[in-house]
Amino acid sequence: MVVTTDIGGTDPDDFQSLVHLLLCADQLDIEGLVSSPFGPGRRKHILEVIEQYERDYAQLRRHAAAYPRPAALRAMSKQGALESPGETGIGQPSEGSRWIIRCARKADKRPLHVLVWGGIEDLAQALHDDPEILPKLRVYFIGGPNKLWSVDAYNYVEQQHPALWMIEANSTYRGWFVGGRQDGEWGNQEFVARRLAGRGALGDYFASHLKGTIKMGDSPAVGWLLKGNPADPGQPGWGGRFVRIWDGRKQVFERLTTAADEVEVFGVVEYALAAPRGFTAQHRVAVQLDNRVPTAVGFDGKTLRFRFAPRDVKVWRFRMESDHPELDGQTGEFRAVPPPPERYRLASARHPNWWCDDQDPAWAEGIHAGAKSVSQWREEFLADFARRMARCGRR
DSSP states (O other): OEEEEOTTSSOTHHHHHHHHHHHTTTTSOOOEEEEOOSSSOOHHHHHHHHHHHHHHHHHHHHHOTTSOOHHHHHHTEEEOOOSOOOTTSOOOOOHHHHHHHHHHTSSOSSOEEEEESSOOHHHHHHHHHOGGGGGGEEEEEEOTHHHHHSHHHHHHHHHHOTTOOEEEESSGGGGGTSSSOOSGGGSTTHHIIIIITTBHHHHHHHHTSGGGOOOOTTHHHHHHHHSSOTTOTTSOOTTOOEEEOBSOOEEEESSOOOTTOEEETTSEEEEEEEOOTTOOTTSOEEEEETTTEEEOOEEOSSEEEEEEOOOSSSEEEEEEEESSTTTTTOEEEEEEEOOOHHHHTSBOSSOTTEEEEOOOGGGOBTTBTTTHHHHTTHHHHHHHHHHHHHTTOBO
16 A cells, blocks of 8 residues: 655644554555645655654564564655646656556555545656556545645546546545544543553654544545455445445536536536637736635636636635736636535446445435444544554553
């Protein structure tokens, strides 16, 4: 398996998930840890967690000789893409994308599981540079907010590599910290205080993040490999249970939209706008979604193209800034809504190996579709986590 993570970036829960991953490393054949940020996260943040692991390594080895050496983990830690690939979704090869290709090319009959905890740019680049690796890959993508930031790379993968084996968990992953048993020691804060803090360097390090509250929203990707049937996403396990993806998740507009225009939440919204008279490649144009998400804009000489991936059911607004007067200050909005049953109940023929959150209300935790397929295991996977943390001993 290879993990790509935005640890140290905009979402600090990856620190917690990496602690969990390393405690499970005696059961997993980890071949790569790639920093794939859409923010300030870097390889050094991976190394920071490995440093804590090294302090507990002797204790962990007493329980299982299969725990990898800290030096081996450092050697497989790679830096991924640092820049946005732009509207095309692909840019230049990175150390991380090359490492994914190298791992997939190994003479090993097993599939390579790629757990995407952050940006999907390095996976997209690897597929672009060596598409022959596709049959070897099994991808578990923590989508939602990561898809929001990586929409162009996601669009490239979805459009150009539809046969990819992919679990796209846009909301199911939230069951790791939402729902399930939350009373007493099973609460998100109480569990950290009672079962993790004070257990070795890793326990104290875990408790120092997010004010000692469990989030570790990327851990369902690991849970998927620990308990379940990784060959069949339709079967239950700690990482959730999924259904085949459906069509109609992408909409293309050739005009600016209003709140009357509805799009699918977690889908792709693409704008293909005719450039105004006099607009050239020398002009500047920028688009920002929700007053916080910068969006790449492509220009082919005739058309301005940009995309969004809304992660919440609400009205989303965007604004354009440009040195061309007809574009500067232009705004638009759209309403993100859940997919209708008549759509999500029909599996896509174009994406035969692509899986997504179960939209059946019976599996939702509040607004989070599919999350109950993870939260139902809460006591079991947290108890396993506590047992592993106890291997580090008391501080």
